[in-house]
Amino acid sequence: MSVPGLQLSELPIGQPFSNFTAQDSTPAEPLAEKTYEIAKLREWRFEVAFGATVEVKLLKGSAEIFGTELPIGHKFTFTGTKSAIFTWHGCTLEVRGSPSVEYTSEETPMTAYTNLHFALEKQRGMASESPTMQGPRVMIIGPENAGKTSLVKILTAYAVRQGQKPAVVNLDPKEGVLSLPGTLSATSFSTIMDVEEGFGSSPTSGPSPVPVKLPLVYYYGLETPEGNTKLYRALVSRMAVAVSSRLSEDDQSTPPPSPPSTNEVNTRTPQDRSSGIIIDTPGTISQTPTGYDLLHHAISEFSVTTLVVLGSERLYSDMLRRFEDRPNHQHHPPISIIKLSKSGGCVDRDDAFLRASRERSIREYFFGEPKKRTLSPYTMTVGFDDLNIWRVGEASTLNASLLPIGHDDDEEGGGGGGGQALLAQAECSMLLQHSVAAVLHAEVGDGVHILAESSVMGASVDEQKRYMKILAPMPGRLPPKPLVVSSFPEPTFSLVG
Numbered sequence: 001m002s003v004p005g006l007q008l009s010e011l012p013i014g015q016p017f018s019n020f021t022a023q024d025s026t027p028a029e030p031l032a033e034k035t036y037e038i039a040k041l042r043e044w045r046f047e048v049a050f051g052a053t054v055e056v057k058l059l060k061g062s063a064e065i066f067g068t069e070l071p072i073g074h075k076f077t078f079t080g081t082k083s084a085i086f087t088w089h090g091c092t093l094e095v096r097g098s099p100s101v102e103y104t105s106e107e108t109p110m111t112a113y114t115n116l117h118f119a120l121e122k123q124r125g126m127a128s129e130s131p132t133m134q135g136p137r138v139m140i141i142g143p144e145n146a147g148k149t150s151l152v153k154i155l156t157a158y159a160v161r162q163g164q165k166p167a168v169v170n171l172d173p174k175e176g177v178l179s180l181p182g183t184l185s186a187t188s189f190s191t192i193m194d195v196e197e198g199f200g201s202s203p204t205s206g207p208s209p210v211p212v213k214l215p216l217v218y219y220y221g222l223e224t225p226e227g228n229t230k231l232y233r234a235l236v237s238r239m240a241v242a243v244s245s246r247l248s249e250d251d252q253s254t255p256p257p258s259p260p261s262t263n264e265v266n267t268r269t270p271q272d273r274s275s276g277i278i279i280d281t282p283g284t285i286s287q288t289p290t291g292y293d294l295l296h297h298a299i300s301e302f303s304v305t306t307l308v309v310l311g312s313e314r315l316y317s318d319m320l321r322r323f324e325d326r327p328n329h330q331h332h333p334p335i336s337i338i339k340l341s342k343s344g345g346c347v348d349r350d351d352a353f354l355r356a357s358r359e360r361s362i363r364e365y366f367f368g369e370p371k372k373r374t375l376s377p378y379t380m381t382v383g384f385d386d387l388n389i390w391r392v393g394e395a396s397t398l399n400a401s402l403l404p405i406g407h408d409d410d411e412e413g414g415g416g417g418g419g420q421a422l423l424a425q426a427e428c429s430m431l432l433q434h435s436v437a438a439v440l441h442a443e444v445g446d447g448v449h450i451l452a453e454s455s456v457m458g459a460s461v462d463e464q465k466r467y468m469k470i471l472a473p474m475p476g477r478l479p480p481k482p483l484v485v486s487s488f489p490e491p492t493f494s495l496v497g
C-alpha cells in the first residue's frame with residue numbers, strides 16, 4: 001500500500017519507531033453498564049472525555065450516528081468525542097462506561113436534514129438521466145459549532161446508503177477530513193464511514209475495518225482561512241479544478257494541474273458526475289468581511305448550486321442578498337439558498353478539547369488507533385543539505401521584506417492576498433522540531449504553487465551536526481521532493497519518549 005504523495009515503497013532504510021506504543025497499558029477497570037430504551041425520532045447525546053472510554057452496542061431496533069447505521073450487536077468504543085445516536089423507529093442501546101454528559105432529546109432537526117437529502121437525491125436522479133446535467137454541488141455554511149461537519153456527515157452517509165458516490169470537500173483547515181488538521185481535502189465516498197472516528201484520518205498502512213479512502217489533500221498549515229488568504233484562495237481554486245474535472249462529463253478533458261495518481265478523486269465514473277459534491281466550510285469564513293469574500297470565491301470556484309445556511313438568520317439574509325438575484329450564467333448556475341436550524345445537540349469545543357483532538361489525529365496518522373489498528377512508522381536521519389524546506393507565509397510571522405530576492409508574492413500567483421507570501425524558502429533549524437511537514441507533490445526547483453499530499457514528522461534536529469530525524473508513516477527513502485511546514489497544527493511532543 002502506498003501513502004499518497006510519499007511513494008515510500010522501496011526497501012526500508014529507516015528503523016521502526018519504538019518510543020511509543022499504541023496499546024494502552026493501563027489495567028482495564030470494569031465499566032458501569034446501563035441499558036437505554038430510545039423512543040422513535042429521538043437521539044441519545046453523549047460526551048466522552050479524552051482518556052475515558054465508553055462502549056456502545058445496539059441491542060434492538062435501528063440507530064445511526066450522523067447518518068451511518070449501526071449494526072446490531074457490534075461494540076463501538078468512543079473516546080474524546082461529543083456525539084449522538086439517533087433512531088427513526090426506536091432502539092435499545094447497551095452502554096458500558098460513564099459519559100461525562102448524556103441525555104436523550106426529542107427535538108432534533110433530522111427530519112429537515114433528511115428532506116434536504118431527498119431534494120438532493122432528486123437532483124442526482126435527474127443528473128443520472130441526462131448526459132449533460134451534473135449532480136448537486138452543495139455547500140454548508142454557518143457559524144462555528146453550528147453542526148456543519150455533522151450535517152456533511154449525515155448527507156454523505158445517506159447518499160452512500162442510496163448507492164451514490166459523492167465527493168466530500170473539506171475547506172475547513174481546523175479539522176482534517178481523512179487527513180491531518182491544517183489540510184484541505186477532497187474524497188470520493190462510496191463506502192461507509194467509521195462511526196468511532198467520524199471522518200477521522202485515512203490509515204496510511206495496515207488493515208482497516210472499513211474500506212480505506214484516499215483523499216486528495218492540499219497543505220495549508222494554518223488554522224483559519226484568514227491566516228493567509230492568498231494561499232487559501234489558490235488552494236480552493238486548485239481543488240475546485242481537480243474536483244470539477246472529476247465531475248466533468250468529458251473523460252478526455254484536460255487533466256487538473258499536478259493530479260496525484262493514487263487519488264480516488266481523480267478516477268471518474270458517470271456516477272461521480274451525478275452524485276455531486278458536498279462542501280464543508282470553516283465557521284470563521286461566514287463571520288467577517290474577509291471571510292465573506294473567501295466564501296464568495298469558493299462558491300464561484302465550485303459553481304455551488306445549493307447553499308445551506310445552518311443556524312444563522314443573519315448569514316442567510318446576507319446570502320440571499322448576495323446571490324438570489326444573480327443573473328444566470330454558464331459559469332454561475334442559479335443557487336438555491338436553504339436555511340436550516342442548528343441542532344440543540346451541537347456543543348462548543350474548547351481549545352483544550354480541540355488541541356487534544358489534533359494530537360490524537362496526528363498520533364493515529366502515524367501509529368494507528370489503540371486496540372484497533374497498530375501502524376509502525378519509521379525514523380530516518382536526513383542531512384540538512386538534502387532537504388528543501390518551505391514555510392507557509394503568515395501575516396504575523398513573515399514579513400515580505402524578509403523573503404529571498406525574487407520571491408515577489410504577486411509573481412507567485414494567487415492574487416488578492418494583500419502582499420502576503422504564499423510560501424517562503426526556510427532554513428532547517430531547531431524550530432522544525434516536532435512539527436508536521438508535508439511532502440509536496442512537486443519537484444525541487446519548482447515555483448511555490450505546490451500540492452501537499454502527505455506528511456512526515458520531524459522528531460529530532462541536531463543543528464551542530466546538521467541533520468534531523470524524521471518520523472515517516474512508511475518505511476522507505478524520503479523522496480527528493482520539497483517539504484512544506486507551518487505553525488498549524490502546533491508542534492506535537494506527545495509522540496516522543
Ligand SMILES: Nc1ncnc2c1ncn2[C@@H]1O[C@H](COP(=O)(O)OP(=O)(O)OP(=O)(O)O)[C@@H](O)[C@H]1O
Pocket residue numbers: 043045046081082083084142143144145146147148149150151172174281282283284343344345346347348349
Ligand atoms: N446532535 C448532536 N448531538 C450531540 N453532539 C453533536 C450533535 N451535532 C453535533 N454535535 C457535536 O457538536 C460539535 C460541533 O459540531 P460540528 O463539528 O458538526 O460543527 P461545525 O459547525 O462543523 O464546527 P466548526 O465550525 O468548528 O467546524 C461536534 O463535536 C459534534 O460532534
